[in-house]
Amino acid sequence: MFATLRQNQPIMETSSNYGAFIERFLLPPSSSPPGHAPLPLTSLTFAVKDIFDVKGYVTGFGNPDWLRTHPVATSTAPTVLTLLKAGAACVGKTVMDEMAYSINGENIHYGTPINPCAADRVPGGSSSGSAVAVGAKLVDFSLGTDTGGSVRVPASYCGIFGFRPSHGAITESGVTPMAQSFDTVGWFARDPKTFTSVGRILLQLTEVSAVRATRIIIADDCFRLSSTPFDLITQVVTKAAEKLYGGDVLKHENLGDYVKDNVPSLNHFMTKEKTDQVYNIPSLAALSSAMRSLQRFEFKSNHGEWISAVKPNLGPGISERVSEALYATGEDTDICHAIRRELRDALTSLLGDFGVLMIPTVPGSPPKLQTDPSELEVFRARAFSLLSIAGVSGFCQVTIPLGMNNNLPISVSLLAKHGADGFLLHLVENLYDSIKQEEAAAVSNPKNIS
Numbered sequence: 001m002f003a004t005l006r007q008n009q010p011i012m013e014t015s016s017n018y019g020a021f022i023e024r025f026l027l028p029p030s031s032s033p034p035g036h037a038p039l040p041l042t043s044l045t046f047a048v049k050d051i052f053d054v055k056g057y058v059t060g061f062g063n064p065d066w067l068r069t070h071p072v073a074t075s076t077a078p079t080v081l082t083l084l085k086a087g088a089a090c091v092g093k094t095v096m097d098e099m100a101y102s103i104n105g106e107n108i109h110y111g112t113p114i115n116p117c118a119a120d121r122v123p124g125g126s127s128s129g130s131a132v133a134v135g136a137k138l139v140d141f142s143l144g145t146d147t148g149g150s151v152r153v154p155a156s157y158c159g160i161f162g163f164r165p166s167h168g169a170i171t172e173s174g175v176t177p178m179a180q181s182f183d184t185v186g187w188f189a190r191d192p193k194t195f196t197s198v199g200r201i202l203l204q205l206t207e208v209s210a211v212r213a214t215r216i217i218i219a220d221d222c223f224r225l226s227s228t229p230f231d232l233i234t235q236v237v238t239k240a241a242e243k244l245y246g247g248d249v250l251k252h253e254n255l256g257d258y259v260k261d262n263v264p265s266l267n268h269f270m271t272k273e274k275t276d277q278v279y280n281i282p283s284l285a286a287l288s289s290a291m292r293s294l295q296r297f298e299f300k301s302n303h304g305e306w307i308s309a310v311k312p313n314l315g316p317g318i319s320e321r322v323s324e325a326l327y328a329t330g331e332d333t334d335i336c337h338a339i340r341r342e343l344r345d346a347l348t349s350l351l352g353d354f355g356v357l358m359i360p361t362v363p364g365s366p367p368k369l370q371t372d373p374s375e376l377e378v379f380r381a382r383a384f385s386l387l388s389i390a391g392v393s394g395f396c397q398v399t400i401p402l403g404m405n406n407n408l409p410i411s412v413s414l415l416a417k418h419g420a421d422g423f424l425l426h427l428v429e430n431l432y433d434s435i436k437q438e439e440a441a442a443v444s445n446p447k448n449i450s
Contacts (some may be wrong), residue, residue, distance in 0.1 A: 020130075020138055027089065028089055046088050049143060050129075058071070066099070066312060073284070078171050080172070094142065103150060103380070107315065108315035113131075113132035114364060116135040117404070120368055123154070133157040141184075145172075145178070147179055147359065151163065163199060166394055172184075172185055178294075182291065199339070213427055217355060219359045220254055256284050262342070266342075313335060344395070355417075361411045368410065393415075397415045397417070414427070
């Protein structure tokens with residue numbers, strides 16, 4: 001049976017609720033048997049992006065036409081059930097960018113969730129409502145999905161933790177696909193304890209052993225893509241790492257050169273134009289092109305027939321990207337998959353088992369609301385040069401909030417090899433304590449800031 005509208009019409013939230021929720025409900029948690037210890041997520045609340053199936057509700061995928069033409073879900077996504085069984089309560093579904101095809105967070109149909117750090121700036125997408133719900137303290141944590149950056153970007157813009165797991169590490173059953181070669185289920189939290197607790201449940205980590213980081217590689221060229229000063233992002237993190245692991249673990253690398261030399265199939269996407277290296281790293285721009293090419297083809301394969309039949313009303317930016325996807329031929333698919341294999345092998349060799357790569361999450365501050373799309377193109381291109389590193393390799397990546405600069409949030413990202421999610425989670429928990437100590441020391445003695 002197809003639903004024309006939900007019985008509870010999606011509600012435009014007031015500013016006090018930051019417009020984060022598209023629909024409120026309560027999925028009660030499991031409780032521990034009498035005499036047993038509390039479940040690990042007892043007393044915590046969470047929300048889910050409107051891309052996860054919840055029994056009895058239509059999964060809206062960010063668009064009213066999708067909502068109108070799809071049936072009520074007959075089961076709940078296993079990831080959601082796992083969190084309920086761990087003791088957390090789900091309190092609703094959150095606004096997302098239409099068909100998960102944006103990193104901005106603006107939705108013309110349901111409204112744009114209000115960035116709790118900067119109300120005049122975009123919240124980031126496509127998991128916009130999930131990030132806002134956490135940043136605004138409406139829930140303790142939330143679920144999102146990340147295909148091209150949809151957890152990492154809103155986490156950075158909203159000043160919270162966000163995790164994109166290794167590709168395939170968390171089941172995507174019961175989640176509407178965008179592009180399955182890149183789709184991942186990720187999560188947000190405000191504090192490292194909740195963040196790692198949720199991660200251990202989702203990743204089914206029974207025990208996370210304390211493993212020392214053997215190398216922390218700072219991608220110097222990637223930081224030149226960012227308008228935020230290099231020292232502002234890296235200094236407090238490197239000092240914290242030195243205190244924990246010693247200065248010998250810190251290394252520097254021009255990642256673009258390394259990728260160019262070690263991912264030969266990328267030559268297919270390399271441009272022969274000479275570009276300003278401050279704003280463009282040719283090999284990473286090519287990596288972004290490969291990622292988006294395969295995404296377009298998989299998106300078309302997943303949803304092209306529905307789009308052609310329904311002709312949905314799509315917002316600015318989304319409409320153009322969807323139209324472009326409908327013309328995807330898939331002729332570069334084999335090359336894209338070769339690039340994925342080569343990049344994973346190359347970065348695994350670079351990092352080893354217990355190394356991490358440090359990059360800026362995004363190339364600068366959150367853009368202002370309703371910025372002209374043409375003005376965003378350079379920013380968007382630089383963003384995908386950064387986001388495609390984990391996207392194509394399938395590596396896990398964490399967004400770590402670093403406070404505010406000029407009243408806007410800043411962050412840094414760490415990447416670890418595919419399958420090293422537990423190691424990265426543990427590293428973040430330890431490193432963040434040290435980061436906070438360094439931040440406190442810098443505030444108390446500003447002369448220490450170079």
